[in-house]
Amino acid sequence: MADTAFELLLPSLQRASAKTLWVADENLIGTRLMANPAVTVIANRYDLFTQLKQHDWNARFSDFDFSEFADDSIDCLIYRVSKEKPVVHHVINQALRILKPGGRLLLAGDKGEGVKTYIDKAKKLFAGACDAQKASGDVWLAELTCPEAPGSKLLDDKQYTTLRPEAKDQNFEYWSKPGVYGWNKIDKGSAYLIEHLDAFLMTMPEPPRNMLDLGCGYGYLSLNASHLDIPITATDNNAAAIAACERNFDRYPINGKVVTADCADGISGKFDLILCNPPFHAGFGVEGDLTDRFLQAAHDRLSNVGVACFVTNLHIPLERKARDLFHQVEVIASSSNFKLTRLTHRM
Ligand SMILES: C[S@@+](CC[C@H](N)C(=O)[O-])C[C@H]1O[C@@H](n2cnc3c(N)ncnc32)[C@H](O)[C@@H]1O
The missing domain is CATH 3.40.50.150 (Vaccinia Virus protein VP39)
Known part of the structure; x- marks a missing residue:
């Protein structure tokens, strides 16, 4: 467009x-x-x-x-x-x-x-x-x-370059900065996913051996899955998100790595657990195909025994989009705003 x-x-x-x-x-x-x-x-x-x-x-x-x-x-x-x-x-x-x-x-x-x-x-x-x-x-x-001397004081950039604690809950303090998605709060959809994580894991045939956090932002999902004690790969395309997530991985520390990539492009290997709160806006446009690309990435990186969990707003037609890619597509929880969709390759 x-x-x-x-x-x-x-x-x-x-x-x-x-x-x-x-x-x-x-x-x-x-x-x-x-x-x-x-x-x-x-x-x-x-x-x-x-x-x-x-x-x-x-x-x-x-x-x-x-x-x-x-x-x-x-x-x-x-x-x-x-x-x-x-x-x-x-x-x-x-x-x-x-x-x-x-x-x-x-x-x-x-x-x-x-x-x-x-x-x-x-x-x-x-x-x-x-x-x-x-x-x-x-x-x-x-x-x-550009003048020789400024005409007013600098604009308030909320200390753009500084990573600092910006949000916290009973488990973690999340370091972040402007430029990261939802930089100074905990995303309600992601919190909804984490509330249901343990119940979700019970649906897995075997405990996951590794995890991919697709579109990690400052790393909320990774931090809240770190009790699983499995290696976590977190990935995002935004430079600010990568810096914040790396900082949070170092601080706790999290067993894993943070990788800069476009929709996990270039990340190899398969993952037993994929957690994702996908973006559906690119800049000012409404790019429906970004959701498709995230689903495709989950499809490509999910192991045969693996399970992916996407949290989205209710109105996102994720199941319809996912049906061509996965054998099982099931909404396993929903609230008045969000739904959790479980995706697997198995019948
Ligand atoms: C809805 S946010 C979720 C952030 C984080 N997982 C959370 O729960 O707070 C979606 C994330 O996807 C990232 N993203 C957008 N386009 C991307 C792309 N093409 N490849 C990888 N990540 C992307 C954004 O930078 C943002 O961090």
């Missing part, structure tokens, strides 16, 4: 000749563009990063870590705003630091995503040097010129 906001930035990306940085978030997954050698791109999603590499972009994969860029070193920064406010604030603050005085920050986004507020805040920070226009529909494009 074409992203109108991003399309406004395309001419600048394609024409860039001075030192340009493109900050690319999940809403650009699926973007296929000819590389421009003047442009360095930072992506925080592994799938986007690999796509960009395949198209010969000079790409970095990081949690929007700008530390390699010196102060006043970049001529132009191009950014289609992200979904989460602290991420956007972090990028705008860093733009002020790394752009040369007179350098340009190009911002685009939709009104419904708060782009007008971001533009207003950036305008104050950039001491008023801003040319903003409404393009098509509710989509805005702004060009800000």
Whole structure:
């Protein structure tokens, strides 16, 4: 699906000749563009990063870590705003630091995503040097010129770069940071899965020998399955999630590893237990096929004796989607919001 906001930035990306940085978030997954050698791109999603590499972009994969860029070193920064406010604030603050005085920050986004507020805040920070226009529909494009000195204090990025304890329950303290899915809370669907984990394990013919946490976020499911004392592989495509999950694995410590991958792509071996709270939004779009890709990954990685458990909102047609891939598909618990679906290869 074409992203109108991003399309406004395309001419600048394609024409860039001075030192340009493109900050690319999940809403650009699926973007296929000819590389421009003047442009360095930072992506925080592994799938986007690999796509960009395949198209010969000079790409970095990081949690929007700008530390390699010196102060006043970049001529132009191009950014289609992200979904989460602290991420956007972090990028705008860093733009002020790394752009040369007179350098340009190009911002685009939709009104419904708060782009007008971001533009207003950036305008104050950039001491008023801003040319903003409404393009098509509710989509805005702004060009800000970097001042010699900031016009206001930095935007509140909720200490974007710092991992710290953010949520806890009777068993664990979860370290996390902005940029991770549901970074400062425990996901209710995941908590529902864990409430039913022991009952779920009773349905297994044999105790599991290993586990895969598919789309691990900061590692909630892994930590709460660690009493099983089996090796756990946790995987996600988001750089911030990987950093948080690694920290939580180190702190407790958890027997296992954290792997950066797109829908477990590149993870080999089979797993007896797969736990998953799948995403169903990619950026601002509604990507139904992300659920399909998670189901396919579970199918490929599940051992013959294994069992996968997906927690989803009630309205996600997971059973219908899973039926072509698994021999047994059964909703084993449901509440007014969530359902747990059990998937196996066995008849
Ligand atoms: C609903 S969250 C669940 C997070 C965590 N398991 C929990 O219970 O709190 C879904 C997770 O899937 C990850 N994700 C999204 N797209 C992905 C992809 N293509 N490959 C791997 N992980 C992905 C997101 O970064 C997010 O951490």
